[in-house]
Amino acid sequence: MSATETPVNNGVNVEALLGAREALASAPEAAQFKWRASCEWQNGTHSNSTVEGFFGLGEEQNHRTKYSFDMDHPEIFASEDNGATPVEYVLVGLAGCLTAGVAAVAQNREIQLRKVSATIEGDMDVRGILGMDSDIRNGFSGITVTYDIDADASPAEIQALVAQSQKRSAVYDIITNPTDVRVKVN
Amino acid sequence: MSATETPVNNGVNVEALLGAREALASAPEAAQFKWRASCEWQNGTHSNSTVEGFFGLGEEQNHRTKYSFDMDHPEIFASEDNGATPVEYVLVGLAGCLTAGVAAVAQNREIQLRKVSATIEGDMDVRGILGMDSDIRNGFSGITVTYDIDADASPAEIQALVAQSQKRSAVYDIITNPTDVRVKVN
Numbered sequence: 495m496s497a498t499e500t501p502v503n504n505g506v507n508v509e510a511l512l513g514a515r516e517a518l519a520s521a522p523e524a525a526q527f528k529w530r531a532s533c534e535w536q537n538g539t540h541s542n543s544t545v546e547g548f549f550g551l552g553e554e555q556n557h558r559t560k561y562s563f564d565m566d567h568p569e570i571f572a573s574e575d576n577g578a579t580p581v582e583y584v585l586v587g588l589a590g591c592l593t594a595g596v597a598a599v600a601q602n603r604e605i606q607l608r609k610v611s612a613t614i615e616g617d618m619d620v621r622g623i624l625g626m627d628s629d630i631r632n633g634f635s636g637i638t639v640t641y642d643i644d645a646d647a648s649p650a651e652i653q654a655l656v657a658q659s660q661k662r663s664a665v666y667d668i669i670t671n672p673t674d675v676r677v678k679v680n
Numbered sequence: 681m682s683a684t685e686t687p688v689n690n691g692v693n694v695e696a697l698l699g700a701r702e703a704l705a706s707a708p709e710a711a712q713f714k715w716r717a718s719c720e721w722q723n724g725t726h727s728n729s730t731v732e733g734f735f736g737l738g739e740e741q742n743h744r745t746k747y748s749f750d751m752d753h754p755e756i757f758a759s760e761d762n763g764a765t766p767v768e769y770v771l772v773g774l775a776g777c778l779t780a781g782v783a784a785v786a787q788n789r790e791i792q793l794r795k796v797s798a799t800i801e802g803d804m805d806v807r808g809i810l811g812m813d814s815d816i817r818n819g820f821s822g823i824t825v826t827y828d829i830d831a832d833a834s835p836a837e838i839q840a841l842v843a844q845s846q847k848r849s850a851v852y853d854i855i856t857n858p859t860d861v862r863v864k865v866n
Contacts, residue, residue, distance in 0.1 A: 505724030510758030515810045525807045529767050529820075533775035535796035538691030541779040543772040545764040548754070550806070555756060561764040563749075565776030568734070570741060572696030578731040578747040580777035580851045581715050586729040587769030589719035590751030592863065593727040594766065610721035620736070621711045623850050624701045633853035634715075639863045649865075656865050664809050665766045667819035669859050675852060677778065677825045679835075679842050 502646075506601040524551045540566040540576045581616060581634070588665045589614045592639060595659030605655065606646040614639045637669065688832075692787040710737045726752040726762045767802060767820070774851045775800045778825060781845030791841065792832040800825045823855065 518525045528549040535541050546560040564577030578586070589612050600607050616634040623632045643652050660666050704711045714735040721727050732746040750763030764772070775798050786793050802820040809818045829838050846852050 505726075507724075507758035511810070514757070515812055518807055518810065519812065522805075522807065525805050525810075525812075527804045527806050529765065529771060529802045529804060531768055531771040531775055531800050533772075533779050533798040533800065535779050535783060535793065538693075538783060539780035540691070541776045543775050545768045545772065548768075551756060555754065557754060557764070558761040561768075563764075563769075563772050563776075565772070565780070567780060568741065568743060570737060571700070572693035575744040578743070578749075579715065580773040580780065581854070582717055582731045582734075582747075583749075583769050583773030583776065584851055584854055585715060585717040586719075586731065586749050586751070587766040587773065588861070589717055589729050590727045590749075590769065591766035593719050593721050594725035594751070594753060597721060597724060607721065612719040614717050614719065616715045618713045618715060618850065619708075619711050620713050621704055621708065622853075623848055624697070624704065624711075625848055626701055626705065626711075631853055631857070632848060632850045633857065634850075634859050637859060637861045639861065641863070641865045643865060653865055656863060660863055662809055662811055662818060664804065664818045664820075665770055666861060666863075667808075667817055668767070668770055668855060670861050671817070671819065671858055673820050673855050674822045675774070675825065675856050676822065677827070677842055677846055677852075679827045679829060679839055 500606075502601065502604045502606045504597045504601045504607050506598045508598065508601045511598065526550075536564075536576070538566070539571075539573045540564065581618065584669070585614045585616055585637070588637065588663075588669060589639065591663045591665035592656070592659050595663050596641070596643070596655055599655050599658045599662075600645065600647075603651070603655065605651060607643070608646070609642070609644040611642045612639055686792075688787065688790045688792045690783045690787045690793050692784045694784065694787045697784065712736075722750075722762070724752070725757075725759045726750065767804065770851075770855070771800045771802055771823070774823065774849075774855060775825065777849045777851035778842070778845050781849050782827070782829070782841055785841050785844045785848075786831065786833075789837070789841065791837060793829070794832070795828070795830040797828045798825055
């Protein structure tokens with residue numbers, strides 16, 4: 495087969511997503527999702543969280559399996575480094591969300607992807623979390639994501655892919671805009 | 681030993697953290713950290729991210745080992761569910777950050793923790809990410825974290841522990857306040 499005869503396949507079922515969009519237009523209550531995690535403190539700054547069930551399409555759903563995540567602080571913070579730090583989990587989530595978006599948008603635009611890599615870096619002045627200066631925030635002062643993309647497309651088309659992925663990314667929205675978080679104790 | 685003779689031990693080295701605070705007061709450049717992740721697209725919405733190196737205390741640092749994370753969308757989104765979703769990673773990070781904070785604050789306040797569990801839930805109207813209505817955001821409309829804490833402290837002291845953890849949490853700050861994210865393509 496010549497290149498023009500090969501169908502674009504990035505492994506994203508765009509037809510199903512477009513079908514879901516049509517179905518949800520007439521059933522907006524099915525679009526109300528609840529994503530969940532459960533966290534158990536282990537010792538020190540080490541905790542373990544699991545992800546298994548969620549709610550969506552009007553009923554309880556389950557992942558294929560239960561996912562388990564250890565989190566800790568590194569040894570230079572006098573901790574045991576039993577897992578990635580919580581802020582690194584946020585970077586992982588952002589990279590994964592944007593990358594899934596790149597694949598989905600590429601499929602919709604009939605652009606064959608060959609390789610997509612991203613590096614992501616968040617700057618933080620740790621004097622914030624140490625409570626040393628109330629003018630320094632606890633979180634990242636900024637995040638940079640850098641993509642390397644090998645695809646059957648022009649540089650401008652690749653730029654547009656990434657821009658559209660940002661526009662539809664849940665985690666990009668969560669990080670760039672404020673979200674209300676309520677913390678309670680039973 | 682009676683209860684009053686048992687030293688409080690939540691596994692957090694508070695002395696080291698207070699020492700770090702003193703050391704960084706005279707060396708603010710050492711407090712500039714860079715946290716990183718690298719992401720490789722696999723297929724469809726499936727990606728794998730790794731976390732290993734970071735920058736802090738003026739030099740390159742490494743975790744004890746490389747941490748690896750698979751992310752994907754669930755089967756009801758016509759994906760293969762090869763990992764937790766990116767937004768669940770954000771919830772995991774928030775739960776871990778607040779929980780590490782509870783342990784650190786409890787240690788500083790000499791409160792012995794016995795058990796700390798949290799459930800976390802993020803509400804999302806998926807019509808946002810599907811691009812169905814520009815008034816619906818892509819991210820969570822709100823997040824609720826619910827703690828169950830068994831500790832050698834009064835209910836009011838436990839409430840205060842959790843409140844102080846929120847105040848110093850990096851991920852809580854990242855989610856509740858806007859952060860600048862720059863996305864570029866090489």
